[in-house]
Amino acid sequence: MAHVFLAIALALPLVAAVAATVAALAIPSQSLLNRGLLTILGVGFLGIVGWVALLPEVRPVEVATARTLLGLDLPDVTHPADWASRRRGALWLAFLVVLGLVVATGVLYLLPTGVGLLAHPFSGAETIGMPGGPFRTDSGWGAAWVVLPGLVALAATGALVWGAGALITRLAPRVIGPSVVERVAVAADRERELARANALARDLHDSLGHRLTAMTIQATAARRLLRQDPEAAERAMAAVEELGRNAQADVDAVVGALRGRAPVHGVTSTDASTLTTSAPTTHAPAPTTDASTRGVDVVAGVRSVIDSYPGEVRVTAPTTLALPGSVADTIQHIAREALTNATRHGTGPIDLRLESRSGAAVVEVRNVIGPVETPTGSAERSGLRGLRERLLLAGGTLTAGRQEDGTWMLRATLPLP
Numbered sequence: 001m002a003h004v005f006l007a008i009a010l011a012l013p014l015v016a017a018v019a020a021t022v023a024a025l026a027i028p029s030q031s032l033l034n035r036g037l038l039t040i041l042g043v044g045f046l047g048i049v050g051w052v053a054l055l056p057e058v059r060p061v062e063v064a065t066a067r068t069l070l071g072l073d074l075p076d077v078t079h080p081a082d083w084a085s086r087r088r089g090a091l092w093l094a095f096l097v098v099l100g101l102v103v104a105t106g107v108l109y110l111l112p113t114g115v116g117l118l119a120h121p122f123s124g125a126e127t128i129g130m131p132g133g134p135f136r137t138d139s140g141w142g143a144a145w146v147v148l149p150g151l152v153a154l155a156a157t158g159a160l161v162w163g164a165g166a167l168i169t170r171l172a173p174r175v176i177g178p179s180v181v182e183r184v185a186v187a188a189d190r191e192r193e194l195a196r197a198n199a200l201a202r203d204l205h206d207s208l209g210h211r212l213t214a215m216t217i218q219a220t221a222a223r224r225l226l227r228q229d230p231e232a233a234e235r236a237m238a239a240v241e242e243l244g245r246n247a248q249a250d251v252d253a254v255v256g257a258l259r260g261r262a263p264v265h266g267v268t269s270t271d272a273s274t275l276t277t278s279a280p281t282t283h284a285p286a287p288t289t290d291a292s293t294r295g296v297d298v299v300a301g302v303r304s305v306i307d308s309y310p311g312e313v314r315v316t317a318p319t320t321l322a323l324p325g326s327v328a329d330t331i332q333h334i335a336r337e338a339l340t341n342a343t344r345h346g347t348g349p350i351d352l353r354l355e356s357r358s359g360a361a362v363v364e365v366r367n368v369i370g371p372v373e374t375p376t377g378s379a380e381r382s383g384l385r386g387l388r389e390r391l392l393l394a395g396g397t398l399t400a401g402r403q404e405d406g407t408w409m410l411r412a413t414l415p416l417p
Contacts, residue, residue, distance in 0.1 A: 006069065010093070011101040024038050025039070050090070062093070110153045116150070312348075323361055330396075396415060
């Protein structure tokens, strides 16, 4: 209903301006110069109205107004400066002006007519003024029959306003709603947002899963060493404290990324390298993860991940292996997730093999698991699903499952660009 009155409000100034110009031109005493100036003024006024209707801001304002007044779920205009979008905005504005003119004319005629007919039997008059001239009726009860046409006129007034509102509601999505191109753009934006959310979920799972597993191991070690070696237990608890802070930083980074403050890649750059072990470990330098850099030493990056685990990891890999930065980053994520699951569910040493063959990088992780310790929980399914998604985006494949010899094997293959 509010949109109908908005259409009337848009139509009245234009009608008043056009009517005033036409009335001035119709005055017989107007000189030829005045008529020419009035004509130029009228044409210029209409030109300004047309120019304003084609401004890029018109359609976004119309969409916002339709959402507010009509309750329609219309997406924002993605390309308001395109001429196709401008023409649709101007078309909708012209439609509202014409509809407002029609509704205003109908209301100004039907409403007074209905009220006049209802009041006529009580006026005592025997004639009633109509647009075609006075119409003679009886007075008093003899004129009671005019009440029915009065009610019809009032009902027609309400029906006109309601019908105009229904017509606006029906046509608004078609005229100012998204076009096919804009729908594709909106779907692409939503797909990008979903992909970004999935990437954040994968990164958060990889990082927190890694840290929580390490925290569990360190807390267990601290409990067992509390009486035998208090200093080692204290070092283990310090590692748990540091891991907890890093996990909180990971969560804060993801929340910040979801709020649009900063991008997240790998969640944080801090590794759980503060784990205490029974023997000192040598930490290899982490490789540069610039995706545009070619020749990153992925072996050094994988060894930096391995250093975060207190258990024994037997590595079969070349001394160095230079791979593109994006491939090296993916391999590190694979190694971290595989070692996390192996530490949770496996027993004994973990075997990790890394090699490059036939134009592809291959990562294989094996570990012994118990008869019922098959990683099938929701967290493990989430981790493997995240790895498959990551490898699918990189064009790779993932194989994981229990082997006949009782070991669990995870093999990832990544094509090299």
